[in-house]
Amino acid sequence: MTQLSVKKIEEAVYKKYQNSKRLNHILGVARLAKELATKFNIDSEKAYVAGLLHDYIKYEPVSQMLEIINDQEIIDKFKNAPQIYHAYASSVVAKNEFMIEDEEILNAIKYHVYGRLNMTLLEKILVVSDFSEDSREYARCKEVRKILDNGDFHLALRLSIEYTIEAVLAKGDQPMDEQYKILEQLRNKYWLMRKNIITNYRRFYGTIRTYKRCFR
Numbered sequence: 001m002t003q004l005s006v007k008k009i010e011e012a013v014y015k016k017y018q019n020s021k022r023l024n025h026i027l028g029v030a031r032l033a034k035e036l037a038t039k040f041n042i043d044s045e046k047a048y049v050a051g052l053l054h055d056y057i058k059y060e061p062v063s064q065m066l067e068i069i070n071d072q073e074i075i076d077k078f079k080n081a082p083q084i085y086h087a088y089a090s091s092v093v094a095k096n097e098f099m100i101e102d103e104e105i106l107n108a109i110k111y112h113v114y115g116r117l118n119m120t121l122l123e124k125i126l127v128v129s130d131f132s133e134d135s136r137e138y139a140r141c142k143e144v145r146k147i148l149d150n151g152d153f154h155l156a157l158r159l160s161i162e163y164t165i166e167a168v169l170a171k172g173d174q175p176m177d178e179q180y181k182i183l184e185q186l187r188n189k190y191w192l193m194r195k196n197i198i199t200n201y202r203r204f205y206g207t208i209r210t211y212k213r214c215f216r
């Protein structure tokens with residue numbers, strides 16, 4: 001995954017963000033991502049490392065972020081949404097400074113703000129963890145965390161995307177078109193999943209009823 005140990009990455013993050021509120025957030029994301037990865041049976045160390053590095057570049061001036069990103073297509077794409085640059089810059093630093101070679105980790109860092117179409121499970125975990133980790137104090141974040149604690153990961157993910165759009169609109173900014181498409185994709189998947197659960201439930205009780213009728 002990387003030539004550096006997780007311990008060294010932790011040390012770098014602690015050093016960079018000591019005495020900053022951001023440290024609590026970063027550790028919260030890393031812990032929650034690790035917990036969710038364990039729950040869903042995927043590599044929890046990858047999730048932890050992605051959480052540790054997801055906001056590594058956060059307070060640097062935009063000009064510095066653009067220098068790090070060094071990709072005109074990305075720079076142009078987010079010129080009206082510069083708050084996204086930190087995710088791309090953090091992913092570049094994870095690769096170049098922390099020698100992370102694993103594309104899944106790099107993508108989870110890159111897409112942590114609002115996800116992307118056809119997200120991997122690790123990417124989804126980062127989005128939800130970033131939105132709802134314990135130190136987040138907004139009511140929307142707490143609401144999503146409660147849903148997550150009740151075991152509905154897919155609803156928590158959908159709402160993380162939805163409320164991120166809502167926050168952009170509340171600031172008077174325009175969300176990216178892509179954000180609406182992602183939300184639409186998740187809504188369709190969510191309802192399809194619910195429909196399948198209901199169908200299976202009906203099928204199950206239908207079978208039980210048939211079974212009882214046979215032995216009446």
Ligand SMILES: [Fe+2]
Pocket residue numbers: 054055086087112113130
């Ligand atoms: Fe971030």
Ligand SMILES: [Fe+2]
Pocket residue numbers: 025029054055130
């Ligand atoms: Fe974050």
